[in-house]
Amino acid sequence: MSRRVLRGFDADTFATLRRERGFSVSDLARLSGTSLSTIHHWEAGRRTPQIDILATVMAVLAAPIDAVVRIEQDQRFPGDWRVMKGLTQPQLAAQAQLPTATVQRIERGEHPLSEANADTLSGLLGISPQTYRDAYHRARQRPPGTSC
The missing domain is CATH 1.10.260.40 (lambda repressor-like DNA-binding domains)
Structure with a gap:
């Protein structure tokens, strides 16, 4: 965790x-x-x-x-969307039937985001696949040293 x-x-x-x-x-x-x-x-x-x-x-x-967790929607990374749902990475991974390491790497923008994973993860988080993809792209394009 x-x-x-x-x-x-x-x-x-x-x-x-x-x-x-x-x-x-x-x-x-x-x-x-x-x-x-x-x-x-x-x-x-x-x-x-x-x-x-x-x-x-x-x-x-x-x-x-x-x-109490204040991050504007257009500034959220994938992990922020998960947090807003009150889920840990292992919980989300289990629901998505993905390895926890895959969810972790997707959230950091270090693993390719397939359409299937975008659909599954966004559905579990209650957001659109495009909103999830936008968050993923923010994570991938974040400046060096920026955590997400």
Whole structure:
């Protein structure tokens, strides 16, 4: 499972949403099965969430992931679309019946994106194949040193 920094996570927005929904850090941690320190670290900006844990927490808050992961649609890479659905690479790969390494390389723009894979992955993510292809091309054309 990927342990990379979650691109676009807004700690302040997350903390504000938690308070607006009437949850203390303690209540949110308890109800989501997440540690108290994890929520504190997210809100302090010391750590970013792993997508599977964030998806669970956001379900408790009854809010979509894109409420706290802020990446404009026309700036998203394939992995960002996966994150918005709350899926890890292994979860998406299993649903697509692809090796996890293939999904990982497609998300980084390092593996050719076939029409069949674009159709399958976009369908699972709830976006059009063209939107997925555009995200893939952004990943392929990103400047050196830019993570996606």
